[in-house]
Amino acid sequence: xxxxxxxxxxxxxxxxxxxxxxxxxxxxxxxxxxxxxxxxxxxxxxxxxxxxxxxxxxxxxxxxxxxxxxxxxxxxxxxxxxxxxxxxxxxxxxxxxxxxxxxxxxxxxxxxxxxxxxxxxxxxxxxxxxxxxxxxxxxxxxxxxxxxxxxxxxxxxxxxxxxxxxxxxxxxxxxxxxxxxxxxxxxxxxxxxxxxxxxxxxxxxxxxxxxxxxxxxxxxxxxxxxxxxxxxxxxxxxxxxxxxxxxxxxxxxxxxxxxxxxxxxxxxxxxxxxxxxxxxxxxxxxxxxxxxxxxx
Numbered sequence: 001x002x003x004x005x006x007x008x009x010x011x012x013x014x015x016x017x018x019x020x021x022x023x024x025x026x027x028x029x030x031x032x033x034x035x036x037x038x039x040x041x042x043x044x045x046x047x048x049x050x051x052x053x054x055x056x057x058x059x060x061x062x063x064x065x066x067x068x069x070x071x072x073x074x075x076x077x078x079x080x081x082x083x084x085x086x087x088x089x090x091x092x093x094x095x096x097x098x099x100x101x102x103x104x105x106x107x108x109x110x111x112x113x114x115x116x117x118x119x120x121x122x123x124x125x126x127x128x129x130x131x132x133x134x135x136x137x138x139x140x141x142x143x144x145x146x147x148x149x150x151x152x153x154x155x156x157x158x159x160x161x162x163x164x165x166x167x168x169x170x171x172x173x174x175x176x177x178x179x180x181x182x183x184x185x186x187x188x189x190x191x192x193x194x195x196x197x198x199x200x201x202x203x204x205x206x207x208x209x210x211x212x213x214x215x216x217x218x219x220x221x222x223x224x225x226x227x228x229x230x231x232x233x234x235x236x237x238x239x240x241x242x243x244x245x246x247x248x249x250x251x252x253x254x255x256x257x258x259x260x261x262x263x264x265x266x267x268x269x270x271x272x273x274x275x276x277x278x279x280x281x282x283x284x285x286x287x288x289x290x291x292x293x294x295x296x
Contacts, residue, residue, distance in 0.1 A: 105135065
């Protein structure tokens with residue numbers, strides 16, 4: 001005997017079966033189409049290649065940085081040796097060695113600049129550009145330092161030259177003190193008649209000779225003092241070349257004050273002309289015009 005609602009139960013059972021099959025089929029079909037597509041696998045391979053490329057770029061960049069750092073350390077060591085070395089042959093060898101290190105830095109920077117154009121990742125490229133900028137600045141400053149060294153050597157205003165001038169100045173001052181003491185202790189000339197006149201003339205000649213030597217010593221002291229002060233002021237002017245705008249202005253002002261101090265009482269007309277020429281050059285760099293009342 002069939003139940004009264006047999007038809008309804010059969011209908012509902014079929015509906016449930018159809019709904020169940022659809023609910024199961026949709027995720028299966030979606031999974032099939034999703035995982036059967038090769039785009040995800042390709043994306044994974046692409047990410048792996050990018051990761052490997054990033055590692056390669058970073059490794060090459062680190063190797064180049066280590067190379068540049070090593071050259072910098074060798075240059076610093078060579079500079080320390082140059083500051084304490086007085087043998088010309090050793091100094092020449094150290095300068096050649098330092099130049100070789102600078103050439104090696106230039107080659108490494110050229111390779112880094114070439115590699116940076118091929119870099120695909122912004123972080124690595126930015127780091128490479130920062131390194132190139134810093135080392136280009138270092139090379140520029142280094143060239144300025146080398147130029148100043150050569151200028152000082154050519155003009156004779158190096159440390160040894162200044163020490164020699166100072167030694168000559170001290171020696172001349174000592175000689176001047178001796179002449180002054182001799183002039184102060186000499187006896188007053190005695191006016192004698194007859195045969196004593198020859199002795200009076202001899203004493204007067206000796207006094208005249210001492211006076212002449214005293215004047216010559218004073219002139220030599222003044223000249224050497226001006227030369228030492230000129231050398232100090234010119235060193236300040238040359239050092240200003242490799243500095244920033246504010247530091248350069250301050251250094252030029254100090255150099256100008258040194259030249260103006262010499263101009264207050266120059267030892268000779270040639271010294272005065274040389275000092276005025278240097279002051280005019282500094283004023284031109286500072287954009288300053290000569291005043292009505294001369295240099296101040």
